[in-house]
Amino acid sequence: MAEPFLIGEAMTGGYGAVDILHSCTIAVEPGEIAVIVGPNGAGKSTAMKAVFGMLKLRQGHVRLAGEDITALTPQARVRKGMGFVPQTHNIFTGMTVEENLEMGAFIRDDDAIAETMEQVYALFPILKQKRYQKAGELSGGQRQQVAVGRALMTRPKVLMLDEPTAGVSPIVMDELFDRIIEIARTGLSILMVEQNARQALAIADKGYVLVQGQNRYTDTGKALLADPDVRRSFLGG
Numbered sequence: 001m002a003e004p005f006l007i008g009e010a011m012t013g014g015y016g017a018v019d020i021l022h023s024c025t026i027a028v029e030p031g032e033i034a035v036i037v038g039p040n041g042a043g044k045s046t047a048m049k050a051v052f053g054m055l056k057l058r059q060g061h062v063r064l065a066g067e068d069i070t071a072l073t074p075q076a077r078v079r080k081g082m083g084f085v086p087q088t089h090n091i092f093t094g095m096t097v098e099e100n101l102e103m104g105a106f107i108r109d110d111d112a113i114a115e116t117m118e119q120v121y122a123l124f125p126i127l128k129q130k131r132y133q134k135a136g137e138l139s140g141g142q143r144q145q146v147a148v149g150r151a152l153m154t155r156p157k158v159l160m161l162d163e164p165t166a167g168v169s170p171i172v173m174d175e176l177f178d179r180i181i182e183i184a185r186t187g188l189s190i191l192m193v194e195q196n197a198r199q200a201l202a203i204a205d206k207g208y209v210l211v212q213g214q215n216r217y218t219d220t221g222k223a224l225l226a227d228p229d230v231r232r233s234f235l236g237g
């Protein structure tokens, strides 16, 4: 099989001396949505940090478009085309929506930033309405839109989202998932951690069930949703 576009392969590592990930592998192709699910504390966020370069790996590699980027800093990975929205603290609450988007473009030195901002506003029209409002005054769902929009400002090839729908209502979740599908259709790779496992797997080309830092099940989203063992153990029946 051909090399995946982005792969964290056999990643082992953790915080200090304790390994959290044990030979964990996550991969995603262009235009594809890959979803990581699993219990609290399974190491989902840790796996995302490892792929983004925020965690030193004891073993394993991260490759993007065939290039080994294991040794690169997160900022260098952003330059290579990776965007990451962390689970928490993913916006500047004291800044306006527009300032948040501008900050997102920090690595760019071209003059098409305003154009990208218009694309973000087209994707999330409410953000345009609230562009001069402090991000901290927005609703949970709107804040997540700011966070996703901010990551899009670097024009990434891969968008990594750690629980983009955390704390939002089911309707807002559906809307966010629709926007994420729309982003993937433009050819970006989406790698996403989700607590709303059923709904996320329903839109996933590929799903990973992580347990205790290891890959427990890997298949298409559809196949995982249909698997009785996965359903019973991880999807509430």
Ligand SMILES: Nc1ncnc2c1ncn2[C@@H]1O[C@H](COP(=O)(O)OP(=O)(O)OP(=O)(O)O)[C@@H](O)[C@H]1O
Pocket (backbone or CB within 6 Å): 015, 020, 038, 039, 040, 041, 042, 043, 044, 045, 046, 047, 087
């Ligand atoms: N900064 C840290 N320092 C030390 N241990 C940490 C740190 N962050 C996470 N851990 C530990 O690593 C393990 C995995 O945590 P992680 O945040 O990756 O899980 P998760 O699957 O994302 O969970 P959740 O669904 O609650 O977000 C947990 O045991 C956690 O206590």
Ligand SMILES: [Mg+2]
Pocket (backbone or CB within 6 Å): 044, 045, 046, 087, 162
């Ligand atoms: Mg997490």
